[in-house]
Amino acid sequence: MKILIVDDEQHVREAIKLLIDWEQLGIKEIYEADNGDTAIALLGEIQPEIVITDMRMPNRDGVELLAWMKEQGRKSKSIVISGYDDFHLVRSSMKYGGQDYLLKPIDPEQLMEALQKAKHSWEQEDQARRLDQQRSIEMNQIKPVYRDKLFSTMISEAGSGATVTVPAVLKEEFGLVGVELCQVIILSTGMLEPQISRKFSGNRDLLTFCLINVCNEILKQKNGGFAFRYWNSDHEIIILLWHRLAEWESLLALITEGIMNSIHGRFHYGVGQAQPFPSGLSLSYQAARTALKQRNLLEENSYIHKSEQGFKAGVYSLSIAAYEERFRLAVWSGKEKDIETAVESFLEAARLLPAITQEQIELWRFEYESMLSRWRQDLAAKQEVRASAEPSPGLPLLLLLDEQGRLSLELCRRELMNGLTAFAAMAGVGGNKEHSIMRDIAKYMEQHYNREVTLQDISERFYLSREYISRRFKQEMGENVFDYLGRIRVEKAKLLLQNPNLKIAQIAEMVGYDDDKYFSKVFKKFEGQSPNQYRKL
The missing domain is CATH 1.20.272 (Zinc Finger, Delta Prime; domain 3)
Known part of the structure; x- marks a missing residue:
């Protein structure tokens, strides 16, 4: 905790420092200023929790200093000391947030009591500020989820035939009072380009977060609508338009460009028809969904699909x-x-x-x-x-x-x-035997050694139980599935080790291992030496 003592008389400042056991109070840093101007310069730099100030000083006096602190929203607690028992000064002190008004000569007990009171007051307010800040952080985290839920519920209610009510919080935040028409566009994340899948490593939540941010940045600029995660589908982002519906194509062009620039991938959009708001939300959504389901997958360069074209x-x-x-x-x-x-x-x-x-x-x-x-x-x-x-x-x-x-x-x-x-x-x-399924499994591992291959993957691909694969593979191939896969990977790694520009971790990843230490362990099992030792031969 820090304190600033402001008085134009040095002996008064020295006396205050000597009168109090600062360590007992938990105050570790003491600063001084000889007038209000000097104090203001220090306040911005040191951010003290407590300020002790005289009222009568040259240049900017104590009243002006307290007024400035209040105007700037300073949280410091202030204690006034003065040689004048002046009602005007006392009132000014209280008006601008002074905690106590002490008369010179200063009584040590009164000063200690005032300091304890100021410290306690500051600690209580600081705790309240921290709680408010934490609540604000939590609300900011919850708010997007809450909005997504409210918008999703509106679409569901419209589909059930129930009367749809626009929540007051959405009306206020998005200015939905008086809106008559809406249009739903679905951004589908169901079929991803391979490079997008690799980039996000299967983390669809992160992908969805990035896509929604890009959409809303553009929609906010154009005041056109709002994008949100649809709660009733894992692979759909809803772009809901309620203004400038005739400009949906130009909006989508901007969104597509923004996504390409930030994520470097393309996505498919299903475009519903304009419908009454909010009763037609579900009709527009269903039309957009149908447009996606009925799009022609043979049209390679078509990404925007309108409901009437399906x-x-x-x-x-x-x-x-x-x-x-x-x-x-x-x-x-x-x-x-x-x-x-x-x-x-x-x-x-x-x-x-x-x-x-x-x-x-x-x-x-x-x-x-x-x-x-x-x-x-x-x-x-x-x-x-x-x-x-x-x-x-x-x-x-x-x-x-x-x-x-x-x-x-x-x-x-x-x-x-x-x-x-x-x-x-x-x-x-x-x-x-030439076409044995076990040989097909072996061939599959030879072709996919650089990716994660599990017994469950093989089981699902070849429609055989894991137990049967384990037993029959060893019978026919002479070693178990993972030893066979490990041997393939090590042989591929030996070739890559001849390139001095490749690091061990890079080679490990290229042959299907995320952990280079585990790769080294497997390599040593088959070769009797580590990859580094093999490279030095």
């Missing part, structure tokens, strides 16, 4: 269910060539479609999962391998995008081939 479900449909018998016969033949022919016949039909929508992809996923689930249930009673009656979770839709974020039928072909050949192996048909 392809209606069923117009250009292609069903996996219609090919189930071909797939089943190919699988039970046990021949990879037959499976490939069946898959290719499906893809040929897919390539002829003028449009492939997200609805179509979701239908394929559902049909594919249902087909394999039925097959597994039929097989479960006949095989040693434990087959689940529940459909496997399958691959996320993201994996149907290539490195440029485009829909890839080649990835679709690969998934179908992996799933069907894996099922053929599980069913025990074919028996050709």
Whole structure:
């Protein structure tokens, strides 16, 4: 705690310093000023908790000093000392926040009492300020979440047919009184470009936070609306417009440019139609959602999708269910060539479609999962391998995008081939060692050694239980799954170690290890020496 003593007489300042046991009071720093002007210069620099000031001084006196402190909002507690028992001075002291008015000569007990009182008062007020500051921080953290919830609830209420009431807090903050029309635009984070997924390492909360900030910065400049996280969907940011609806295209262009500059990626937008506010919120939202679901994934450079432009479900449909018998016969033949022919016949039909929508992809996923689930249930009673009656979770839709974020039928072909050949192996048909599913698993690890590969990943991709993979892989390949993967990674690392410009941590990451110490441990297990020792050979 610091104190500033202001008096034009040096002997008075010295006397005050000698009269008090400052250490007992917890005051460690004592500063002096001989007039109000000097005191003002020090106040800004040292920020003392307590100020003791004389009232009559040359230049700026004590009254003017106290008035300045009050005007500037200084939190310091002030004690006035004076040689004059003057009512005017006492009143001025109280008016400008003086805690006590002491007469010279100064009584030590009175001064100590005044200082204790000032200290106690300052500590109480400081604690209150800290609590207020903490509450303010907490409110600032809660406020965006609260706003998101209120706006999300309005959309839900509009969809349920209930009367929608605009909360007073939103009316006041966003000036929604008198608003008659609104328009919902959905920014979708469901299908991400691969570079965006890598950049944010799967942290969708951080991605959503960044996107909303960019949107609201532009919307605030244009006074056009507000962007928020929609509580009823994990992959949707709502851009709600209520002013300048006719300018939505230029607003989206600015938002797209802002996102590209800050995040370096592109996202898809579903644009709903203008509707009455707030009763039409849900109608506009549903139209925007439909526009996204019915967008043509074959149009690679199209990112803004209006509701009236969508392809209606069923117009250009292609069903996996219609090919189930071909797939089943190919699988039970046990021949990879037959499976490939069946898959290719499906893809040929897919390539002829003028449009492939997200609805179509979701239908394929559902049909594919249902087909394999039925097959597994039929097989479960006949095989040693434990087959689940529940459909496997399958691959996320993201994996149907290539490195440029485009829909890839080649990835679709690969998934179908992996799933069907894996099922053929599980069913025990074919028996050709050259095409053993364990060798396919080994090949998969050789192709993906530089990424995280878990037994669960392999289990889901090849539709086999983890226990079965562990047992059969060691039987056929002579070592367990992770030793095999580790050996591949070490061999790749040995090649990279020949480049002196690459650090060990970089090499570890390039062969699939996040922890370079663990990489060194694995390397030593296979090579009998550390990566650094190997590099020096």
